[in-house]
Amino acid sequence: MGKEIIVSGIRPTGNLHLGNYLGAVSNFVKMQHEHHCFFFIADYHSLTTHPNPADLHQNVRQVLVEYLACGLDPEACTLYIQSDLPQIPELYMLLNMHAYMGELERVASFKEKARTQPNNINAGLLTYPVLMAADIIIHKATKVPVGKDQEQHLEMARTFGNRFNRMYQQEIFPEPYAFNYGKELIKVPGLQGGGKMSKSDGDNNVINLIDSPELIRKKMSRAVTDTGPTEPNTIPSPAVQNLFDLMGLVSSQDKLSHYQERYANCSIRYGDFKKDLAEDLINYLAPAREKIEAISANNTLLKQVVERGKEKAIASAAKTIKECREAIGFRSF
Ligand code: TYM
Secondary structure: OOOOEEEEEEOOOOOOEHHHHHHHHHHHHHHOOOOEEEEEEOHHHHHHHOOOHHHHHHHHHHHHHHHHHHOOOOOOOEEEEHHHOOHHHHHHHHHHOOOOHHHHHOOHHHHHHHHHOOOOOOHHHHOHHHHHHHHHHOOOOOEEEOOHHHHHHHHHHHHHHHHHHHHHOOOOOOOOEEEOOOOOOOOOEOOOOOOEOOHHHOHHHOOEOOOOHHHHHHHHHOOOOOOOOOOOOOOOOHHHHHHHHHHHHHOOHHHHHHHHHHHHOOOOOHHHHHHHHHHHHHHHHHHHHHHHHHHHOOHHHHHHHHHHHHHHHHHHHHHHHHHHHHHHOOOOO
16 A cells, blocks of 8 residues: 555643544554654644633643654654644635535534533634644645544545635645544543543543553443343443443453353443453553653653654645645736
């Protein structure tokens, strides 16, 4: 397979959790050695919720530290901060001229945000998928490692790129597709019985990469289950199914089968199941967790990574913007 262009990013909202890792970062780490990769910290995207300046900076720094702790190699990939590239807001603005209210209002993530934060339905929220498209197509990406929740945004990125090509009769942007090394995109479940692992449902719903073994044990002991199966071969409740799904992601197949059998014959003890899963989570995350502190203390390294990333990312983005400006008709005299 030839080298492709890969782009992906994460919003800086605090510590990375297992969902971010399995849905996105674990793929970044593999892809960086196989393709031309651009990975960034989506700080513009986090402005839709108006973070205060000190928190924003701290959160950007934390994602950078955790990217490096997970194994992103700034020599192998281009690692940068979204707001360091003036070409991104420029492309965002250009794409906005061909993005329509109706299609933006129909995006599931917009409808969800409009429901959960009715007092802050800002234009940035509405045009969030346009900014995300700009991030992706600015480097002409074809693959975008993301979790299942981002699939609709990728569809929009294809729409906006294709529309620009058609409008100006040029093949500037290829089509980007969501990607995961597994068979399909993944959704890592949360611990509280609901949907996906997400910070918006509280810290007890997520396992962060930085969580200590004690904290992981505590969170797992509080993970929601049910009263247990009383008849053989019943279908697990959504909360218990979530825990089986988590085990499927971090434990061995043998262990998963063991607990599935015990569930099927009603001999499962949720206490043991959750303890066992906690230990596997701890071991799974240990290599990254152990590096976080040392990297965080190395400000010189962080500064170097950000400066080098900015330079490489701008070189790529500037080329695309030049093509777009010419296509649109902005020409020099
Ligand atoms: P964000 O910051 O919400 O999440 C970052 C990445 O983590 C994945 N993820 C999950 N995957 C599986 N299960 C989960 N429970 C889970 N929770 C989070 C997300 O799918 C995502 O891949 N809009 C994006 C950030 C972004 C971006 C981009 C991504 C901005 N521009 C360009 C790719 C390309 C977001 O809010 O992700």
